[in-house]
Amino acid sequence: MHTVSASASCHNNSQLPEMTSIHQLPPATAHKLSMGQVVTSVFSVVKELLENALDAGATSVDVRLDDFGLDKIEVRDNGCGLSPQDTAVMGQAHYTSKIRQLDDLGSLSSFGFRGEAMSAVCASCDVTVATRTVAEQAGRLVTLGPDGAVVSQKPVARAQALMAATAVSQPRLRLTLHHNGAQLLHKAPCDSAKTAAVQVLKSEVARQLQPLTLGDDLLRVEVLLPAVDAPPKVAGRSTADQCFVIVNGRVVNYRAVEKVLRRLFSDRHGLTPPKVPVSVVQVTVPPALLDVNLEPNKTRLLLLCEEKLLSLLEDGCGRLLPGAGTVDRADRPVHRAGRHHALLAADG
Ligand SMILES: Nc1ncnc2c1ncn2[C@@H]1O[C@H](COP(=O)(O)OP(=O)(O)O)[C@@H](O)[C@H]1O
Numbered sequence: 001m002h003t004v005s006a007s008a009s010c011h012n013n014s015q016l017p018e019m020t021s022i023h024q025l026p027p028a029t030a031h032k033l034s035m036g037q038v039v040t041s042v043f044s045v046v047k048e049l050l051e052n053a054l055d056a057g058a059t060s061v062d063v064r065l066d067d068f069g070l071d072k073i074e075v076r077d078n079g080c081g082l083s084p085q086d087t088a089v090m091g092q093a094h095y096t097s098k099i100r101q102l103d104d105l106g107s108l109s110s111f112g113f114r115g116e117a118m119s120a121v122c123a124s125c126d127v128t129v130a131t132r133t134v135a136e137q138a139g140r141l142v143t144l145g146p147d148g149a150v151v152s153q154k155p156v157a158r159a160q161a162l163m164a165a166t167a168v169s170q171p172r173l174r175l176t177l178h179h180n181g182a183q184l185l186h187k188a189p190c191d192s193a194k195t196a197a198v199q200v201l202k203s204e205v206a207r208q209l210q211p212l213t214l215g216d217d218l219l220r221v222e223v224l225l226p227a228v229d230a231p232p233k234v235a236g237r238s239t240a241d242q243c244f245v246i247v248n249g250r251v252v253n254y255r256a257v258e259k260v261l262r263r264l265f266s267d268r269h270g271l272t273p274p275k276v277p278v279s280v281v282q283v284t285v286p287p288a289l290l291d292v293n294l295e296p297n298k299t300r301l302l303l304l305c306e307e308k309l310l311s312l313l314e315d316g317c318g319r320l321l322p323g324a325g326t327v328d329r330a331d332r333p334v335h336r337a338g339r340h341h342a343l344l345a346a347d348g
């Protein structure tokens, strides 16, 4: 038993230090003091980050130190990554994905479980996290403050999505994307759009994409679509971020094409809301059927045979996705003044 007896008494001893009144430490100071026990040196930061990488299932970890780790410690792993929701709380004290209650310690198989390390690192270092889960094409870059809260969040989505699409459209190109030293994309030269897609997307769905060639010498369409038995939950996505449309080697956002694929795929699998399949559509037409000179930055182009392209996709992809319904004619673009053209926005 532990008892504290408190009584007020008057000391008249001038040797004693003068006490100020009791006050609560500011939360940030208290946090720093308690977290100082977890992170005591470069060694302990490396140890905690390394263990987090292993707990995340990494099979590859790179650690880079600047000035013996006193300037910068960078740990890069190929583990499961963090979803946007988890990224938001990873630096908060006692937030962990590894246990839910004390009893779970009996069956613990991870290095971490206290949910303290990231919080402690945040209390003593400037922390930047670049992360992405396998379900996402683009990751996010987050700066965490001393209290572990997200200070700024910069999605690298746009640049990364463009780089990924460019990688698929240019198989022979070696392409990497780094931000603040963190590698977000790495593609080695290869000889097909499918291999490039596998490198960029790193998914089973990408590995099992099925090829289909449509059209003729004037309009050639090469399509990669998910295998018929690919689980629709992973083969289909709520956005078109993994539907790469490439016209004469140029990456474009081609909504009419996305719409056809979304409809066929969703009909095939009975999906509501509908989803866009992970896919690659490479269109080759004579340059005369294309106008890329609509805007100075060449982000939009005009395709003069869109009607034919959509019909080919509808019929051809319908065959590769058995059971898919026919695309509603209302999905077809409106032809202004009878001209066969569509505007393609390469920039969203
Ligand atoms: N490299 C990483 N990859 C994926 N998730 C991570 C990584 N590092 C940390 N996390 C996530 O952040 C959480 C908090 O990390 P941490 O503070 O070290 O706590 P703990 O490891 O004790 O759970 C972890 O539970 C984990 O879900």
Ligand SMILES: [Mg+2]
Pocket (backbone or CB within 6 Å): 048, 051, 052, 111, 112, 113, 117, 118
């Ligand atoms: Mg940990």
